[in-house]
Amino acid sequence: MNNIIATSHLSKSFKAKQAVADVSLAVNEGDIYGLIGENGAGKTTFMRMLCGLASPTSGTISLFGSPDLERGRRMMGCTIESPALYPLLSGRENLEVYRLLFGIRDKTLPDTLLSLVGLGSDEKKKAKDYSLGMKQRLMIAIALIGDPKLLILDEPMNGLDPLGIKEIRDLLLYLNKEKKITIVISSHILEELSKIATRYGVIHQGKLIKEFAAAELEKSGRKFLEISVDDTNAALNLLERSGFSGGDIVGGDGHIELAGHFDEGAEIIDLLVRKGIRVNYLARKEDSLEGYFMSLIGGNKQ
């Protein structure tokens, strides 16, 4: 597997503040690499360095296996922070600027890309009149100009409605699977990220504290039953006496989380009902990316 991005001890300081500290990270060809972290953790600064918008204080970047970053960036498409568009130009005209910039002869390219991102019917509308979701899509279309092999997307799902999020998710999966484009993506919507990412990097206070694959997340994810009853103390005592140990009362509504008995839900309901305890619901749960992320961050809070 080739490294599309490799950083070595990459750091960036702004006066006294260290925004990115000693990040050594590798993104492989074909990855959808989810970069996660709190606000101000250093994700955007890290991405800006990859895109050539900020120069590292120290450390090195290699793109497509080469330290020639200008060449590498010609094979990249980026959207960093808020959508950057010419507001008085239409969506088609915005794309035309970049078609000319790249010297691409195919004059139908803007229309093709607009259709790809679902803006085909809004080609003449000025960008200033676009909704935030439409702007995000147009930015992805701009990032796709020049037939990139790598996309770096900073919060591309910001401001999108649920349908828009699904469309962007489907588009990214299509680009990754069909067009073989490697994607680095940051998002605060971890549930969405977990639906597409194949690998993750967690940045906290400027440092890369963990890298893991999606399969690893699945393995490490804690599985448990969430049980809501009318008398949690009585239910917990009963479960422990009956051999269903490992339960705990959690949450504001006082439900029980029971680990280690993931496949014994039916028996547990039967036991509780027979002893006169009313069961509101019982659900099989698994620690999500969010839970895993929170545990990582919690473990690293100073």
Place this chain on the structure above:
Amino acid sequence: MKNIIRAEFYKLYHSKTLWICLTLAIIVALVIPFGIKAAISAQEPDYIDKTWSAMTVYNYGLSHPMLTLVIALFVTLTSVGEFHFGTMKNYLSKGIRRESVFLAKAIVSALGATAIFLVFEGVLFLTANGLFGFDGSSIFSGAAFAASFFLVWLLLLAYTSLLLMVVFVAKNGMAAIGINICLVSLFPTLLGALNFLFGKSAFKPTSLWLDSMLSGASLLPLSNSAIIFASVGSLGYLAASLAFGIWRFKKADIK
């Protein structure tokens, strides 16, 4: 570089800034000769035909502060948007060399400023010709006028590169607009005040500024010192602005 310039021209053609600045230049070029005629007619009606001609009005317009102000607006507004709307990020993240971006902007700004200059002087000449007749005084030779025209154009290009450099250093819409308007309107006044500090000394701070060189280069017949100041000054400002602008831009983080 060719592709960047093509993209820049595409944006320029589709933006309102160039057309607004050209319209502004035309309005100013129409107002000046009418204003001169109205002002002089009110004082001494017979004086007009003897002293003012299309050439003298045209020559007067070469160093008119409104011309530099319109060019300042044009250069600032066409370039500052790249930082204000964040579109500079798109350019740079596509692997476009920063010096190429700066030079392409400088070339397109220079061509735009030249267009404004030509339209301004063309309308001024035609209007003045209609009002005062063609060169009644006949005091200027064609060669002297061409030299003056060329030097003024060079100085306007120097102005353009300086204004562009400010935009790329400031990287902030309001700051760049404010600084550039001050550069063409308030800064010459400030230097004029500083002249008093030097008293009877031969050195005057204003003589080092583009505005003063513009006045010198538009005053016919041209003096040798005006030619030297305008030539060296324009090329010096042009080279220094481009070099400093590229150097700062290459080092800057872009938001």
